[in-house]
Amino acid sequence: MTRVPLRPLARILEARAHGGDPDAIERENKQRRHEEMRDRARLRAEGRLLVLAAMFFCAFVTVGVRMGMLSSSVPSEPRAYAPGAQISQTRADIVDRQGRLMATNFVTHALYAEPPNMVEPAHAAAELARIFPDLEEDKLLALFTGPRKFLWIKPQISPEQKQAVHDIGEPGLLFGPREMRLYPNGPVAAHVMGGARYGEQAVQAAELIGVAGIESAFNDRLSDPARAGEPLMLTLDLTIQAAVERVLAGGMTVMNAKGAAAILMDAHTGEIISLASLPDFDPNDRPSPLTTGFDPSESPLFNRAVQGVYELGSTFKIFAAAQALEMGLVNPNTMINTRGPIRWGKHRINDFHDYGAELTVSDVIVRSSNIGTARLAQQIGAANQREFLDRLGFTKPTAIQLTEASGSQPLLPSNWSELSTMTISYGHGLSASPLHLATAYASLLNGGTRVTPTLVRTGPVAPGPRVVSERTSAVARDMLRQVVASDHGTASFAEVAGYQVGGKTGTADKPKPRGGYYDDKVIATFASVFPTNDPKYILIVTLDEPVVTILNEARRTAGFTAVPVAAEIIRRVAPLLGLKPEIEQPGPLGVTLTAN
Known part of the structure; x- marks a missing residue:
């Protein structure tokens, strides 16, 4: 910015030559400078106000749009961000062409242990080996007295087994809710159904994953929470x-x-x-599948x-x-x-x-x-x-x-x-x-x-x-x-x-x-x-x-x-199949067409 002198020498000399007042020239220049400074300050203030107004406008528009979206959306239950809450537990049923159940979910429990909270680990190991014959008392005791703070014992247990474990009275033995895949018809259509197993697991939830057959081929469809209530209908007739x-x-x-x-x-x-x-x-x-070489x-x-x-x-x-x-x-x-x-x-x-x-x-x-x-x-x-x-x-x-x-x-x-x-x-x-x-x-x-x-x-x-x-x-x-x-x-x-x-x-x-x-x-x-x-x-x-x-x-x-x-x-x-037997009309067998 070029500053103009308040007492320019040429004007001062000219004013003195003609009997003028040099101080008036200084006052005039000072007034002009102040006016210019005031104008620049006003322009800066107006610009800032415009920017602030635009920011407030955008903020109000954003809030308004968000409120509109929330008001038009379907309300849902709040999600608990606890361990295991993100694991999908839903899996749709599978039915035959008549709507008869071929695969569904059954509520059960998993059994796990927290050794630091156990009071009598030796007694718990002996009782668990009695309830579950496939478990070994010595191995259980070694795990319960070892450094581990958490360990799975059984991925799923029956209600009777749960009650038996509960009767042990051991505070370090705990139960996690589970849904197991149940095939009520047993081996009927086994190769079509295939089977399912647990995938990702947490204390409060476990994911079911298809491993073969229809369960595997339609795993995404069956595990989609949005379609959990829509059974997958097969062409098979169960009868x-x-x-x-x-x-x-x-x-x-x-x-x-x-x-x-x-x-x-x-x-x-x-x-x-x-x-x-x-x-x-x-x-x-x-x-289990056969090992290699077979x-x-x-x-x-x-x-x-x-x-x-x-x-x-x-x-x-x-x-x-x-x-x-x-x-x-x-x-x-x-x-x-x-x-x-x-x-x-x-x-x-x-x-x-x-x-x-x-x-x-x-x-x-x-x-x-x-x-x-x-x-x-x-x-x-x-x-x-x-x-x-x-x-x-x-x-x-x-x-x-x-x-x-x-x-x-x-x-x-x-x-x-x-x-x-x-x-x-x-x-x-x-x-x-x-x-x-x-x-x-x-x-x-x-x-x-x-x-x-x-x-x-x-x-x-x-x-x-x-x-x-x-x-x-x-x-x-x-x-x-x-x-x-x-x-x-x-x-x-x-x-x-x-x-x-x-x-x-x-x-x-x-x-x-x-x-x-x-x-x-x-x-x-x-x-x-x-x-x-x-x-x-x-x-x-x-x-x-x-x-x-x-x-x-x-x-x-x-x-x-x-x-x-x-x-x-x-x-x-x-x-x-609804086919009625028909009496075949007697007559010669064979095709008698002669044209090529």
């Missing part, structure tokens, strides 16, 4: 599930099988009504219906026949050369019986001719076969809502050669799970539209993309009906009066862990549809290493093992 498991267990015993699996699926929606795997377990007391299928935790990847044998033959029909290569009465064996290098393809020089396409399926099916596969070609099996879902894991399903990748040939094409057509050289097979049968036989398997009810299911025409689907169902109803079919034991069962047997040699196949161990499978005139359900039954003695002869093929078990399941569950 039918129990009936299937009972029959399957009886069949497994009678057929001396190592394991068994069964899947009952709605042919049009892909909803799974029952999914069973034996041996099973009780999810209320879930066993075959996973040896564990009861192994889900054979979903995780088991097997060669499924002659159940695949209907796919080759259906594709050949769909491509217009054959019709049901086309004659197929069945002379054998078919030689491919050092490999030979033979039939179980000699079926003569030729069979119709229908008889190739009814009599289960490997040679005839291989001839069809040669006409179809490797690329077409692979594309068709891909559409049926055989080249990737199923989309079912089970954690275990993601690892069930079908085993495909590294080189899809003509030999692979022929062997795959009758179920060898490609391994898949029983669930893959159920999905493919439903897609082929329900009228020809692809289904996606599901265990959770989500409302109406729209039809999937078309796999084959309705005509091809109907012809395939008729062929499978002949397999059961014809005198020379391989599944005559599957006949259930009034329900028009159709299906295909499959007997595949069981592979050895280090390569090759066993001579006396098989995987026996029966894939069926009922009723064939109005397809509603698909049933897959698989037995691991079955053998039954008939007339002093060991029988292992599916026709003598898996088929009778499947027939008994259909006989038991068809009325429960």
